[in-house]
Amino acid sequence: MADAPRIAIAGAGIAGLTAALALARAGNPVSLIEQSAVLEEVGAGIQLTPNASRVLIGLGLRDALAPLVVTPAGMDVRAGGSGAVLASGPLGPEIEAAYGAPWWVVHRADLQAVLLQACRNEPAISLETGLRLVSATPLESGISLILERSLSGTGESPPSGSDAVSAQEKRLVSALVGADGLWSAARKALGDKNLPHNRSRTAWRATVPVDTAPPGIPRDRVGLWLGAGAHLVHYPVKAGRLINLVAILSDPSSGESWSGPGDKMVLVRRFRNWAEPARALIAAADSFLTWPLGDRDTWFGPGEGAVTLMGDAAHPMLPFLAQGGAMAIEDAAVLAREVQATPGDLAAAFRRYEAARRARVAAVQRGARVNGRIYHLDGPLGFARDTAIRLMGGKHLVSSYDWIYRHKA
Ligand SMILES: Cc1cc2nc3c(=O)[nH]c(=O)nc-3n(C[C@H](O)[C@H](O)[C@H](O)COP(=O)(O)OP(=O)(O)OC[C@H]3O[C@@H](n4cnc5c(N)ncnc54)[C@H](O)[C@@H]3O)c2cc1C
Structure with missing residues (x-):
């Protein structure tokens, strides 16, 4: 594990938390970056169908x-x-x-609490809240991130004489997984300028x-x-x-x-x-x-380099099949499996993950649209x-x- 490259995940929703856990269990250190100062799921319930519960059980969460x-x-x-x-x-x-x-x-808050606790129990996962991904640029040397740290609600004071409630910082990471939901900043930064x-x-x-x-x-x-x-x-x-x-x-x-x-x-x-x-x-x-x-149409990113998307960032879907969260949970399992297969070549692992997921999530998205009608x-x-x-x-x-x-x- 000491030599495995650290993977940054933007977004600690169902997708990001499950992926962090699955990747850490597969031997990878993970930096989880979440914009909210406090992780709290709103929106009440979620159905977890067997394809999703199977993954959570496999992660030891039963x-x-x-x-x-x-x-x-x-x-x-x-x-x-x-x-x-x-x-x-x-x-x-x-x-x-x-x-x-x-x-x-x-209840989503219960699912999130269980995932969060499991992540906290993993020494390989670092979770930073109140930190928003602003942009991501793939470079030869890694992925350059611009992050915005919220100074309000974190106990930190803005620099003296300033009204700033956030501060920007740059970070170079080996790999980025965008798990930041429907309005994904990662998706936009990686090249999809279309809106949902x-x-x-x-x-x-x-x-x-x-x-x-x-x-x-x-x-x-x-x-x-x-x-x-x-x-x-x-x-x-x-x-x-x-x-x-x-x-x-x-x-x-x-x-x-x-x-x-x-x-x-x-x-x-x-x-x-x-x-x-x-x-x-x-x-x-x-x-x-x-x-x-x-x-949005399924899009996992530019298809090169150690960057990819997952969950609603990659394939947000209408809730008429109760599968958006389930697909995010499945993504996490497949991503971890592929990373484990070639930990020294994350770009290759991400391409195999994308290839394994593309047809399935697109089919479920289509099914959800049909049911919607x-x-x-x-x-x-x-x-x-x-x-x-x-x-x-x-x-x-x-x-x-x-x-x-x-x-x-
Ligand atoms: C009405 C309704 C009912 C549903 N019912 C079901 C169901 O029964 N079963 C099911 O499987 N699915 C269901 N879904 C779908 C499911 O809720 C989503 O697919 C799932 O929550 C997506 O998880 P995610 O982690 O990909 O995205 P999100 O839940 O959107 O999480 C994204 C996370 O990223 C953070 N973030 C966003 N931007 C940034 C940034 N720039 N930097 C850092 N962090 C950022 C957010 O704060 C959030 O924590 C339903 C959806 C709806 C709307």
Whole structure:
């Protein structure tokens, strides 16, 4: 390990933390650079399908996650208007038996806390918070980074006589992995000047204590409600103490705003014709945060040198297959495997990682876009969708995505 080159990772989200852990376990020292002064995940729940839980278990995190996750008993797909169950499928022990790893639902803060603690336990990982990647330039001698250190909220004082709340510094690193999310600065610096596509969808997220959740909402199952121009997903998190709720609306004005608090009355109006349990669940939430949804084509970087991208920085996707985080977790495993194979040639390792990931993440992105169109169909097309789901039946709810869940990154 002493001779392995240190790899800089920009961004300590699900992608960066998992990659740091996997790379450190594979013998590489890692510098993890995170812009936020304090690591705290917002946005409530995340589903971890077997292709993702398999990697986390492989990293030895099962015991730490077990008290925090819920293995839902099953999933019910419902028609938003009538509330009728269109199909139900099992997600409990059947999933682990079929795929060799469980389907978990978990609060993001819990997942992040487990990943963070595991990183902190690894002497090979150094984590610097309040440090933002501004630019990255590949040179003969390494990758030259410009970083901006936040002086506010870190206890550091700005230089005397200055109002500065940040200070820039330069750093030369052997290798850079951009794991800095949808609006990746690494991606821009490495050559993609395009912006994410606005997909005219807004996600509304909230949690509701189980004690106040309406009786028509199962406590131990994933619920997916489909309707005209909107859908609703709910599942338990925090070891079953909270119900996580995500409502996604078709919303032409979505791209005009950033994440922030949402006016609940907008949701109440949009769901006024939905079945009572769905309306009651929305009514039970105190407050909502909104996310305009976007994606970008898969791009791992310029394809030369010891630089690459991962997670949402490389292949952000719409959440209609619940796979963005899972793909980031898979990326981490493949990246570490390839680096371990040629630790002395990181550029070659990064090219093999990119080649191994490109087709898969692009296929999942496409699948998410297709589901995005199907989920929100209206009128006769919505009726056709509901009929097709009924005919397909619960058994195929999960098995039709075998190609996603069976994958062993
Ligand atoms: C409504 C919704 C529901 C979803 N549900 C699921 C689900 O059920 N299952 C699933 O697998 N996925 C789901 N996803 C997708 C998943 O949340 C993302 O794909 C995942 O969080 C991406 O992780 P990441 O680490 O790549 O990026 P991010 O989570 O965006 O993390 C990026 C990190 O980089 C930091 N950063 C940014 N810029 C810089 C910089 N310049 N310098 C240093 N640090 C920087 C950020 O502060 C952040 O910590 C969902 C997404 C949405 C919107």
